[in-house]
Structures are given as structure tokens and as C-alpha cells.
Amino acid sequence: MKKADTRIQKKNQAVILKAGLEVFSQYGFRGATIDQVAEAAGLSKPNLLYYFPSKEAIYTALLSQLLEHWLEPLKALDREGDPVEEILSYAKRKLAMSRDYPQESRLFANEIIQGGPRIGDVLRGELKELVDETSKVIDAWVAAGRIKPVHPYHLIFSIWALTQHYADFDVQVRAIMGDQDPFESAEDHLEVVIRRVLTI
Amino acid sequence: MKKADTRIQKKNQAVILKAGLEVFSQYGFRGATIDQVAEAAGLSKPNLLYYFPSKEAIYTALLSQLLEHWLEPLKALDREGDPVEEILSYAKRKLAMSRDYPQESRLFANEIIQGGPRIGDVLRGELKELVDETSKVIDAWVAAGRIKPVHPYHLIFSIWALTQHYADFDVQVRAIMGDQDPFESAEDHLEVVIRRVLTI
DNA sequence: ATAATATTTGACCAACTGGTCAAAGGAACG
């Protein structure tokens, strides 16, 4: 039936996902409306529903697409590398993502804050697995005396918190920092903090 | 007209605010409905609207009530005290609030993530002022050589991020930590991190 | 050009939304 992916289909699906990201990241799933997404996409509502069967379908498509992108940096962490530099580079990549893809971050934050009803399984499955593995690496580094002792889970949470904060609470950060670009100084701060916490 | 505050009025207003906190913190302003709040409060919708003129009135009442409570700990920071212990005690109070009032945290997070349309003025006003003052204290501590050099804004952001994360991303944290209580180990981790970052 | 297929749209619908209102039910007070 809908197997053919003409270039107009690919284009419109991409346009819709982009529009959906804008709208859902700002209002959350329940707060967003199909009409808003349609308008942001420059399509009529029925036309939008020609490409995606429902509001939920757009949202979940966004979520799963986003998660892949999101977990990538953590997978890139190399147990053979220098511990501090590895963790530092992970944190910096994560901060860069907050700068370059703040909407993705806010979409995810909205979903989690609201209890993660459409993503809980992934959290308890793939995400937990990945975090558990990374934790083992961190524990090994600690045991080998290559970084100061840290609770691996909380170290990872800390990096998430410190980096995503700049995307999710962007308004608050900018309200306080005024003209200054938060991200430049944030990167320096992040590096200082991580080095002090981990370097033996 | 409505000056008399009978005890039934006080009670119902409190019940409504509590219900509003539940519902708004979970769905955000746009995602929540008056009917949900009314049901959570155990009142009929018209009865609820007898005590508050509109959905927005409940929400803004919650926001301003919450902000007072929220900024209190930062005001309690004492420039005459021991720098590390002062900052540490602030961070611990903030973490305790994430544990004891997670809904407040999520309500606030929802508002900020969605661009803070009903709170932006407070952020740029009272909040910025308070943060600026605190920053001066931190800078003075740094200048006096009593803590290691830090960017004061980012130090404050870091504490907010590290503590609120446990309330706002509760689902994610628990998905990864399973049975373990996040808050116990989080407090230890927080203390370790702050001491390593600040202690000379 | 013609037929088949893919895309777009206006009109429509039932359910839900925030909010109103007049009337009914209670509490308090002389």
C-alpha cells in the first residue's frame, strides 16, 4: 500500500518531524495540537494526517529517532582511553548537544518529567543496560586508581544534569546571564569541575 | 464581596491548590484540564471555579507560592559562614526539597522548559537579582582564597541542575537505580563533588 | 494523451475544553 517512498513523501515526513519537534518540545505531548504541527509544517491538517496516522505516531516517531541520537555519545566512551579525558570528552559532547539540539533535549525532558509514559520501557531496558555497562567501566577505573572514587550512577546523572540543564532551562540561564553566551563559559566550568572531581 | 475567608473557603482553596499542583506538575499548563484538577480536588468544576476565577488563576497562584518557597534556601546563604559548608548546606537543602517536594520542582521545570511565559519577569527580576548578589559573595570567597576559583553563575546552575535532576527526572533515575533509594547515595555524591570542586 | 496513482483539501463530526448561570441547598444569625 504505502511502500513507495517518493521523494515528496520523504520530504514531507521530514518537514512534519521537524515541525513536530518544534511544537512538542515547547508544549509537551498533551499541550501540543495537530493544528500547530500542521501550521509549523506548512501543511493542512488532513494532509499531515495523510503522512502520519495520528498525533501520537508523530510523537513516538520523534522520540525513538531522538533516543538513538541521544545515547550515541555514551556508547562512544572508550574503556581503553584515559579515564578523565574520556569522561570529559563525553561531557563536552553532551554539552554541545544541548547547544546544537536544544529542542531534542526539551522534548525528552518534557516526556520524562511527565512520567515517561511512552518511553518508560526504553529507560528500564536499553538505557539501564547501557548505563550499567558504563558504570562497570567507571568502577574499574576507580579500582585501578586511575580516577578518584565516585558513585558511577551518580557521576553519569551529574553529567546529564549539568549538560542538559543548559538546554532545558535555557530561559532561566539566559535570564540570569543576560547578554553573555552561556555555553562558552559553561564548557570551561564543566571541564574544571570534572577534572577536580576525578583527577587523582 | 469576597473578603470573608470562612474556614471552608480556606480549606477548599488549599485542596484546590494541592490538586492543581498534582495535575499541573504532571501535564504542564496546557496539558492539564480544569476537570482533572476538579476531580483531584473532589469538587465539581463549577464549584472549583467558585474559588478560583480561571484555570490560569490556579496556575499562577501555585507558581508564585512555589517561588517563595523555592528561593528561600538561597537567601539563607550566609556570607559570614564557612564558604564550603555554606554552599554544601545550600546544596543539601536543595536536594532535600527535590526529595520532599518533587511536584513543585516539576511544576517549575515544566514552566521553564516551555519558555517560562508566565514567570519570565520574575526570572529576569527577583531571581537574577538574588543570583547576582550570591555571585558577589562567591566571588569574594574566591578572591579571599577560601575556595578554589569557580564561575559563580555556573556554580549556582550546577547546584540547581544536580539537585533538581533527582526530582524532575525521577522516572529516569529510578529506572536505572531500580530498588535503591536515589536520594541517600545522591547526598553523599553531592557532598563529595562539592568538596572536591571547592575545597582549597 | 490517458489511465492509474499519489497528494491535497474543504467540509464535517463527536468528544472535550474553559467557562457561565440560574437555581437549589446549607450555615449563620437575629
Place this chain on the structure above:
DNA sequence: CGTTCCTTTGACCAGTTGGTCAAATATTAT
């Protein structure tokens, strides 16, 4: 007891919401 004021509610309303559908239009293949 009756009156006044506070509280509660069922019925209602206009606007919005997610979603449908048949018909119109554009694209593609033959």
C-alpha cells in the same frame, strides 16, 4: 422561625480538539 449570605450543582454554551471522508488536484507511468 425567617432572612441573609455562602456554597454547590445541573444544564448549558461556544470554541477547540483529534480525526474522517469523498471529492478535487497533481504527478507519474504507459
